[in-house]
Amino acid sequence: MRPKFPYFLPVFSALGLLIAGPADAGTFFVLETTRMADGKILERTELRAEGSRLRLDTDGGRSSVIYLADEQTVRVLDHEERSYLEVDQQTTESISRGLKRANREIRGRLDALPANQRAAAERLLNSTLGPDAAEARPQVVIVPTGGSDEIEGHACREFDVLKDGARVADVCKADFAAVGVVPETLDGLRQLAGFLRESLSALAPEGLRGRSLDALDSFDQLDGVPLRVRAYESGEPVRQSRITQIATRELSGRDFSVPEGYQKTAGLNVRDHLGSP
Numbered sequence: 001m002r003p004k005f006p007y008f009l010p011v012f013s014a015l016g017l018l019i020a021g022p023a024d025a026g027t028f029f030v031l032e033t034t035r036m037a038d039g040k041i042l043e044r045t046e047l048r049a050e051g052s053r054l055r056l057d058t059d060g061g062r063s064s065v066i067y068l069a070d071e072q073t074v075r076v077l078d079h080e081e082r083s084y085l086e087v088d089q090q091t092t093e094s095i096s097r098g099l100k101r102a103n104r105e106i107r108g109r110l111d112a113l114p115a116n117q118r119a120a121a122e123r124l125l126n127s128t129l130g131p132d133a134a135e136a137r138p139q140v141v142i143v144p145t146g147g148s149d150e151i152e153g154h155a156c157r158e159f160d161v162l163k164d165g166a167r168v169a170d171v172c173k174a175d176f177a178a179v180g181v182v183p184e185t186l187d188g189l190r191q192l193a194g195f196l197r198e199s200l201s202a203l204a205p206e207g208l209r210g211r212s213l214d215a216l217d218s219f220d221q222l223d224g225v226p227l228r229v230r231a232y233e234s235g236e237p238v239r240q241s242r243i244t245q246i247a248t249r250e251l252s253g254r255d256f257s258v259p260e261g262y263q264k265t266a267g268l269n270v271r272d273h274l275g276s277p
Helices: 005-015 089-107 115-128 183-198 205-217
Strands: 026-035 041-050 053-058 063-068 073-078 083-088 140-151 154-163 166-174 225-233 236-249
Touching (some): 083 089, 089 115, 140 166, 140 225
Antiparallel strands (some): 026 041, 026 236, 041 053, 053 063, 063 073, 073 083, 140 154, 154 166, 166 225
């Protein structure tokens, strides 16, 4: 099965800064992610949101992700293979425990290595399994720049997202009333952001957080609707995610369910790789 969680994480991170629609009606978004260097469109994502149910379609319509907040479950659909991968909080926590145990066991064998080999091995472990000790969550703050813009007819104010003092993103944020929503409509995506941040980041703490999950740490601080998010690397903007369409639509249960005939893959299971938790 082609779709993997790391592939979707940049999209999730941008969507984690968007909104869900009113409980009595579904909302349809189109989000375009472009490369700042040349304006090339890297991804076009369609998001359907209704209450605590979310669905995004990407990869040219070949892949979909369905998130059901009530079940704390993410399903990744491959429409070409007519299959899907299901991941829930219990599975990711089990994998996380297995990774931590493997981390401790491998580090326990490093003392026997020469100093240069031990240093190289420790760097490899830090970039894959993460540091041995629990890593402190970086300090992420949002500060106003005083600038403003207009995105798809909606006025928005500009803010910088700083991680440990360095700018990792900037956001153009509209007031809730300006786009016709209330703060409570954020609940579904807040839960998705928490699921990704707490569960999926544990699978590769440094690699995933460094590029994809910083935005999730600022999600709870946002008081409005970010319509544009630009990601920075080494102080320069490299990608931009921008809402290009917002519409109210009637959504059906089929939008949030696995189509008939799709086969469930084996999925992620810590016992397949690291033994019993």
